[in-house]
Amino acid sequence: MTAPQPTTALAQLALALPAAQLLTGPRADAYLRDQSDSTPAGTPLAVVFPASTEQVAAVVRVAAAHRIPIVPQGARTGLAGGANAIEAGIVVNLTKMNTIVTVDTVDQTATVQAGVRTYALARAAAAVGLFYPPDPGSWKGSTLGGNVATNAGGMRCVKYGVTGNFVRRLTVVLADGSIVHTGQRTIKGVSGYDLTALLVGSEGTLGIITEITVGLLPAPADASGVSATFATTEAALAAAAVIVASNRRPSVLEYLDGPCIAAINDFDPESRLPADAAALLLIQSDQAGQAHADVEEYAQILKAGGASTVSVAHDPEHLDELMSARRLLQPALQAARGSSLNEDVTVPRSQLPALLAGLTEISRELAVPIGTGGHLGDGNLHPVIGFDAAVPAQVDAAHRAFARVIALAITLGGSASGEHGIGLLKKDHLDDELGPVLLDLQRRVKKAFDPDSILNPGKKL
Amino acid sequence: MTAPQPTTALAQLALALPAAQLLTGPRADAYLRDQSDSTPAGTPLAVVFPASTEQVAAVVRVAAAHRIPIVPQGARTGLAGGANAIEAGIVVNLTKMNTIVTVDTVDQTATVQAGVRTYALARAAAAVGLFYPPDPGSWKGSTLGGNVATNAGGMRCVKYGVTGNFVRRLTVVLADGSIVHTGQRTIKGVSGYDLTALLVGSEGTLGIITEITVGLLPAPADASGVSATFATTEAALAAAAVIVASNRRPSVLEYLDGPCIAAINDFDPESRLPADAAALLLIQSDQAGQAHADVEEYAQILKAGGASTVSVAHDPEHLDELMSARRLLQPALQAARGSSLNEDVTVPRSQLPALLAGLTEISRELAVPIGTGGHLGDGNLHPVIGFDAAVPAQVDAAHRAFARVIALAITLGGSASGEHGIGLLKKDHLDDELGPVLLDLQRRVKKAFDPDSILNPGKKL
Incomplete structure (x- = not known):
């Protein structure tokens, strides 16, 4: 028995x-x-x-x-x-699944369990002269599995692309508990549909990613950077546009507005960012043998564009200082606001002036504080809307501002989310962006993977 | 009435x-x-x-x-x-739909109808200082729609990736005749599942792609190249591995074996490739300000690796000469063989020696001629199996060799197809690569798009 x-x-x-x-x-x-x-x-x-x-x-x-x-x-x-x-x-x-399985210098790939931290992978690659470019803001804490599930971005996307551009192969547990391996270890491969790409950014709704093989690049030999402040947003955007058009590809092209600068200075007084600036640009180059010359040219462009201050860094410590203030943006804004709604909109670069002008208008009309920073080079900005959760009128105004910002981005040919994902926060806004036919098709794809809807139901779609 | x-x-x-x-x-x-x-x-x-x-x-x-x-x-x-x-x-x-709709220098994107030729897009981008990297062998004739539907590759994939890496947005006619737009014009975007990536490489089985927006890069300012011949395949592979590990990223890393060299010389006597070589490597760099130095270092590595001949080109005409022989590979092999079966296998770079040794063995055991050339840098080779269609024994041996090459690639951790697609030619070999669970999942995805199976039925899956 x-x-x-x-x-x-x-x-x-x-x-x-x-x-x-x-x-x-x-x-x-x-x-x-x-x-x-x-x-x-x-x-x-x-x-x-x-x-x-x-x-x-x-x-x-x-x-x-x-x-x-x-x-x-x-x-x-x-x-x-x-x-x-x-x-x-x-x-x-999945945080207990934190083994780096292999880092292969010949194939220039790494295979990691889903719970490995992004920064741990980046360091393991660097230890053998290789480079894992995606660097989401939370990379010291975030896991690769989470990065893949949200198709996380970061500061280097302007040159290197997003997490998905590096994902080659996935081990996935499907909704019935079966285990599959999608994709391949090579750059190319067209056998079957690209389910790997479909799983990237699917936020746990199509399968559970347990192991990831990523492609790596040779480590860049050089890095230089420059930061500059401007008295107006328009001048900063114009200078950034000249740099993008200059054929010297920046590896980082970041933006902070006045409220972001104030929040970072409050959060960490050592930051000492110029308090009266309306906008700050932070630009790097990592082109081998060219980074120094690139950044000197960027500095000339910034000065010619009317920058109030320009600070160049060619050594690693100085470069770290330039970047560290930017990395404080998310915690600084959350600390400044009490509660916040974090936008993650994208627009084509040509629409950035219209987006930033629209943000100012929304902030004024609804009387909500909006601080905006992010990835100017790829058109992905993070307007952060502050509110006091104990004041219902503020909560309401914040949510109305949130919806208007997304509607504005979509009107400008952009998207509700560049790198954070839809989750629960932006689900109600997906209809406007995708429309009923695409949404219905996406639901059928979901059903093909998860007929009983047990995988993270109610998220993403 | x-x-x-x-x-x-x-x-x-x-x-x-x-x-x-x-x-x-x-x-x-x-x-x-x-x-x-x-x-x-x-x-x-x-x-x-x-x-x-x-x-x-x-x-x-x-x-x-x-x-x-x-x-x-x-x-x-x-x-x-x-x-x-x-x-x-x-x-x-779709060849009548051949309008280049826009080339946008600020957003660095182009939007084209599906019937636009790849080379026409590349030239339109170059005319405004931009760069569309994917360069499949047939790019002077092939269309963008076909490139996207097969996720076409080319010689520059080793550095820049495949067609899919450049596709941002698609206009697609679905199986019921509805028209949708997938993806977005920006680098980032995670609203909904990545149906754009799923459509890339779907070979017309999920929808009909009618319009495509691709991302463009700034045009490379420099290009240099080097070709070298070797008395043994092993020596050529070893030298190529040193170059890949050198941190000077080649933009092209191509390989031709002895039979390919002979076929190209026969096809175009002006080619004058060294007739007694067992292997030829063709390598380029397009790093701004570094291409000249990169190629000089590659030349040193090739000489140190025992190359019989080394030829460096720093000017465009000389560089064109180096490349033009390589571009003849496909027509030369088809002309040499009467009929041919074209392989498109990929393996991780570390498995290239095992793949090439296995090809020699299969050719000898089945007494079929195999000429192999292709994209050494990304592990994607094109063994071409020749046969006389009028001799049944040859037809049979060629098909058995074809199946053995694919099985070998899969055993080595690779794939049946890197860039040509599955079509009808490789459909029977998909089971081995994907396995029943993944194949079933792919069929459910197909059904989600095309419930009545009217879109290119019997292809791809």
């Missing part, structure tokens, strides 16, 4: 995983949310910490049998609620 | 299109096949030449109403039978 099988999902999970890898009740509370304000989170049945792809598959089989929602989760550095717990669902936290 | 509606598909097509855009009977014969040998083609109901997205949609609506198969077709430069006519189907030839 065989022992009776446990009939509850929780009992089956307890059989599938060691006790230390299964949290329930209040002990699970630390894993309910990402870093977005004002996105809801439910109380999960359990938070599990699988240590292998096989354990993930075992968990998914339990969930599938009981039709329980599953939320894949990395380091919860997301900004759109995509990894928030769902009521009575299972949170699959 | 309204006039009676025509009930036959052909009558409806005749209403949807001007007479000059509709070919039937023997007049359609010129449009039955691409450039692949030994792939079958059926007799179509009609070949249509729409002049707009709306006309494509009108044709698809007729096909959908009658459940008639549709074959999208560009310039028929494909090598896998993907654009071959299907019996009683409608061939939708």
